[in-house]
Amino acid sequence: MTISYNWLCDYLPVKPTPEELSVILTRIGLEVESLEKFEAVKGSLAGLVVGEVLTAEKHPNADKLKLTTVNIGNGEPLHIVCGAPNVAVGQKVVVAPVGTTIYPSSGEPLTMKRAKIRGEESLGMICAEDEIGLGSSHEGILVLDAALQPGTLASELFKPAQDWIYEIGLTPNRMDAMSHIGVARDVCAYLNNAENTQQYRVQLPEIKALPKADTPLAISVTIENTDACPRYAGISITGVQTAPSPAWLKDRLTAIGVRPINNIVDITNYILHETGQPLHAFDANAIKGNAVVVRNLPQDTVFTTLDEKERKLDAADLMICNGAGEGMCIAGVFGGLHSGVTDATHSIFLESAFFSAGSVRATSFRHGLRTDAATRFEKGVDISNTVFVLQRAASLICELAGGKAASEVIDVYPQPLPKTKVDVSYAYIHKLSGKQYEPAKIKNILTSLGFEVIKEAPEGIQVTVPYSKPDISLPCDIVEEVMRVDGLDNIEIPTHIVMAPAITAQPDKERVREKVSNYLAANGFHEIFTNSITNSKYFTPEVLEHTVKMINSLSADLDAMRPSMLESGLESIAHNLNRKNENLLFFEFGKTYKVAAKGYQEDDHICLYLTGQQTAETWIHKSSPVDFYFLKGFVINVLAQLGFSQLQWAESESASLQPAWEIKVKNQPVVTLGGVAAQKLKQFDIKQAVWFADFNWNNILALLQKNDNFYKEIPKFPAVRRDLALVLDKQVKFAAVEAATRAVKSPLLQHINLFDVFESEKLGVNKKSYAVSFTFQDPQKTLTDKEIDGVMDKLIKTFETQLQAGIRK
Missing domain, CATH: 3.30.930.10 (Bira Bifunctional Protein; Domain 2)
Structure with missing residues (x-):
């Protein structure tokens, strides 16, 4: 998850330094894997100043160069050789004095040094916009407003965006932190706990009243599959002008690695990263029958997605359809080619909905579509946030794209989902965490995170879980929330450990x-x-x-x-x-x-x-x-x-x-x-x-x-080997010899080994000879020949009777 420092601070009542914020995030379980500085313009125009061209004369040794003197507001004018065709006396320009490093839009950085160009000294450079990263034009030097004062810093004039970007290693269950407001909520909870207060709260963005369109555009909403889509909200906006986004919006998105496209798409992406709620904008003219129907289409229905690919739908895929029953969007996953916003779009229908995590995940994997929207929905979004996010996005569209609301907010929510209730005892929190938390601290942490205490007793509490935390349903989840916000570093390591012996299942x-x-x-x-x-x-x-x-x-x-x-x-x-x-x-x-x-x-x-x-x-x-x-x-x-x-x-x-x-x-x-x-x-x-x-x-x-396997002492007494050559029918396997040997059941016999197989006509028709060694040993004494001969006699009789073996002498 990528988080912008400046963006996050918009929702915080206080502004820690980037380094302090990094420590806080890691302490509360949002591990910061990297912290990097972002610059919209590489180098942020450091060292560049506004200069006034005092003179501009032809270079004596070059037809296309000019000798200029430039006032940069701090002493003697600089002598600069300039090759731009548009340089002229009286212009206000951007100057890079000696020692300044410039970062071109393409190419390597360049540090200014004293130089002689065709025999004339040059103490800097008058810059074109591409030479300092402000654009791509190289037709001539950048000419500024004539009213500017020489010596003005270029960084103050252009104010290029700067930011600090956090890369947070989120665990899969933390969908509540997949947005800037979600992270801000955790930071506020940490600050409240650190200062034992409730004064720190997320500063939500203001939603301005929407301007009304002269002509209404009513689009109805029907949900046929309420299991896969419990809530669906939308609003019609007309008079929209698709255009590039303002610089601040482009900078916000670029800083977190999202490519700006146009104002409508950029606003939906902005809201996604602000609130964690995916949105979708339809071209209102593509909604046949002025009706939106959330339903499933028949098996193998062909649908063309935004990437211009035709996909065969599964009957389980939830679709957003128009009044004619035609698919417009794969719900929560990917939009359709023929209903999306284009440069020609002037009326839109903006969707904000809650789709079942299981439904979205199955559809996403089925079609191989791993989109940002699907990633959010499959982890669960905040169903209580649906209308707020819609109003926030509509407000920005009206402000930045010139739109006007052509309908009221439509909110179809037939069966409101109840909040999850969890009972947890203070003793259980102590047992699981290893720390004795004060009840007041526990309640302070939970209420700061959006939990509501509905029952309280000396031994514990019952809380309702905010919709923003769908992963929490068990008492151990509550303990985790308390531990991480209070700080895992605050749990003392005990000086001794008490344990009871346990019997484990065997074998391990x-x-x-x-x-x-x-x-x-x-x-x-x-x-x-x-x-x-x-x-x-x-x-x-x-x-x-x-x-x-x-x-x-x-x-x-x-x-x-x-x-x-x-x-x-x-x-x-x-x-x-x-x-x-x-x-x-x-x-x-x-x-x-x-x-x-x-x-x-x-x-x-x-x-x-x-x-x-x-x-x-x-x-x-x-x-x-x-x-x-x-x-x-x-x-x-x-x-x-x-x-x-x-x-x-x-x-x-x-x-x-x-x-x-x-x-x-x-x-x-x-x-x-x-x-x-x-x-x-x-x-x-x-x-x-x-x-x-x-x-x-x-x-x-x-x-x-x-099987009882015990260690045993290595025998002190020697082993004795006896060899025997058995003449057998060819079809007799050595496994039969082993089985016959085991049938004798002698405790003295420790090992049997086949060390030679011999076949010859001299042995008889279809005959072969096995040369077998037998190893005998008694762990209590040295064996005698008589004892070994007794066992060998039994073996020979067994081979002769069971295998019809002959003994080679």
């Missing part, structure tokens, strides 16, 4: 997430964040049956909540591959969404995406691509970090992954992993293999709640 979700993130980051993975909203074209009709569709989609390519995280990750991979970043290890925490039996379901995931080479190619070894086993290693290690070691592996069916595997822990699915199918890669124009793992984070956290 954030610590678990951090543990996994740290492991992956330490192993070369980069965390990515992708959009939860994706493109429905990525998915099959079967998947889309349970996909959450966007009612108000941001674009045609973002129309569904993702049912899977694979596609959004592949978008990131494709983006990197297209920029020659080909070796990628990504991980992402995110959510997926689907339509459930009762509403919608949201699931948490962590996903791994791998593609490219495991390591860079060097002289000592060649690079090797990432593969399933590379992915599997990280998956197992992540699960090990979480305390899961007894993993159940099974092949899985998946249209997106080929091959696909599923890992279960205690019969609960925790990971799906595999290679991304070629058809899926083709959707994203990815031409290299991608490996993917999807962790079901909800199931993992649920298992952690039931």
Whole structure:
């Protein structure tokens, strides 16, 4: 939010310095991010004076130059060489003496120095208007009123506007401070609190009586959709002359970064930044039937907006229509091409209305129209201010554009909105703020902000909330108002803190997430964040049956909540591959969404995406691509970090992954992993293999709640390894060997590992050999051969009976 110091001071009963005001604004929660000086004319004509040309003779060494002497009112006349064709004796001119810096309308600043021009001394410069930033003409020097006295400062003569501009970092809820009067209200509340008084009040602008037109222009107003438009006011003004705005109005708007257009448009912009209420002016001749109707038009009605674009309206878009049912303006968002004010306009209908924040926001995003008006309405405007703002704008239009009121103010407000009531106790204010405020101070702050105390008791108060603060509805909101106006700096930091021990839910979700993130980051993975909203074209009709569709989609390519995280990750991979970043290890925490039996379901995931080479190619070894086993290693290690070691592996069916595997822990699915199918890669124009793992984070956290993980002492006694070579049918997976090993249930067996796979015709038809190592350890003692042989015998019998394995000797 941009605020002008001079403009703000118009509404303040006192005028702090710009620096003092900056401190006050920051103290009351309107953080000043920058404070910069504004000059309508760069340099503000500093050092320039009025001079009188005493002599003007031809330069002896140049045909187009003249030697002049100029009286600037402070001693000997200056000798100045001048090249302007219109310089003459007796003229009053603007002079830049030696040492003065001038700021041209275009080009770099120039500081005057003693100079010799074609052999003649020159002690300054007689200036044209473009040379000092007063205009664009360079046809000759600027000739002033002959009555002026030499030595008069040019800054006093032209009085170029100067100001201080604040850039305030507003939080989204502070719509009440999105105007100069709103900020002034907060400043007055601060001053009242600082001096324990009620004398500081916002000085509202005077509204002059409107001149009446000889011929009335009656335009009726009807509201058909009172939910989206609870209040609508308007007035007809005739005899308007569209012209450039006066200098003071242009300067006010330019100072805050608003480009002046013409007096009518400039006045509506001025009122917007003065009061926070958007206005709209219609050309009265474009209002067919002399009637304004606030209504919704049928779905896909074509409407041409001010930017000359044809837009298809949604049935939910609120429109301002004429008596013929034709749209003239998208309510609260953007005007229409054929009803706006032009240079030929002489009669206008001025609108001041209150539109529903939700309606305006939905329409604004639906059509991609982020206007100043929409920004205000979607945060909520002051419904009680509607008529005052209309009268203020009409007064300025009559004053600056020569208009006359051709109707009374029309105010359609069928169901006045009640004020919000909030009860708050003094004990609650103390509890939440940490400071014991006196009840008198609390009431003083709130009444200064426009609240009204309607009930009062020893333990607390009940207040009504002003319409200018639609975000306030809870007791904590009242506490915030008291704290910020009194000053957050005034809350003392306690010397000690009293706290009670608390039991938190286990596991700590954030610590678990951090543990996994740290492991992956330490192993070369980069965390990515992708959009939860994706493109429905990525998915099959079967998947889309349970996909959450966007009612108000941001674009045609973002129309569904993702049912899977694979596609959004592949978008990131494709983006990197297209920029020659080909070796990628990504991980992402995110959510997926689907339509459930009762509403919608949201699931948490962590996903791994791998593609490219495991390591860079060097002289000592060649690079090797990432593969399933590379992915599997990280998956197992992540699960090990979480305390899961007894993993159940099974092949899985998946249209997106080929091959696909599923890992279960205690019969609960925790990971799906595999290679991304070629058809899926083709959707994203990815031409290299991608490996993917999807962790079901909800199931993992649920298992952690039931899993007791304790620290244990490192065993003092040595581990013993035994190897075994098993001859098996080719279709037997190693997962079956692991399952058979677990079935023995020996506490001594700590680890099983497959270290070689051998296939040969010597083993038999469709046979293969697994070389497996078994690690045994007892934390209480050193194992004997007899104990280990006993377990090995059980393992061999299990393999022979369950897997029909042969033992290679």
